Amino acid sequence: MLKLATALTAFTLAATPLAAQSEAFHAGPVFTEFGQIADVETTMAIPVDAQFAVAFDTATRAEPGEINRTLNSAARFINMHVAAGVPRENIRVAVVVHGQASLDLTRAEFYAARQDGAENANAAAIEALLANNVQFILCGQTAAYYEIDVEDLVPGVDMARSAMTAHALLQQDGFTLNPF
Structure with missing residues (x-):
């Protein structure tokens, strides 16, 4: 019984900060429906002339x-930095998609046909x-595997030869890879 009480207490204490954290998040200045952000005190300043080129x-x-989740993270990245004073035009973001996430980039009809x-x-x-x-880029090798054609994609989504190709070209254009 003591072990159960100890476990419940530990669970409650561990869960409380998570609940408190979720209340700290709010809509951002660019995307209000997703990409929520929290205001935090920082010790690492963002330079006034900061320029970001980030690939997810x-x-x-x-x-x-x-x-x-990655779409939400891309929106959060933009929201966080615009809220911190970085001009929107100084933030370039690309999302490279491959594997099972490829279906997330498809038009309503195509998606519905594959998702009941x-x-x-x-x-x-x-x-x-x-x-x-x-910028959204789908891996062409993945698209071939999942039988996704360009016309099956949400308009505006690009198809690259591969995700590897997309990342190599983005790096040449000054993008860094976000590890999250």
Whole structure:
């Protein structure tokens, strides 16, 4: 009984900070429906003339009805830095997609046909990100494997020869790879 009480107490204490953390997050200045951010006190200053060129990579698909975690992270990256005073035009973001996440980039009809009629919750997020100059690149090798053609993609999503090709070209254009 003591072990159970100790375990419950540890679980409650561990869960409390998570609940408190979720209340700290709010809509950002660019994307209000996703990409929530928290205001934090920092000790690492962002230079006034900071310029970001960041590539995100994902192969992990979202569950039907949910937004892909990497799309949310890309929106959060933009929201955080605009909120910190970085001009939006100083932030370039690309999202490279391969593997099972490829389906998240497809048009409603294609997605529904592959997901038992489910709606692609990612489509609206992709459109909002595209409208804010976020680049989406699908790995062509993955597309071939999953039988996805260019016309199956949300309009504005690019198809590269491969994710490796996309990352190599993005690096040559000054992008760094975000490890998250």
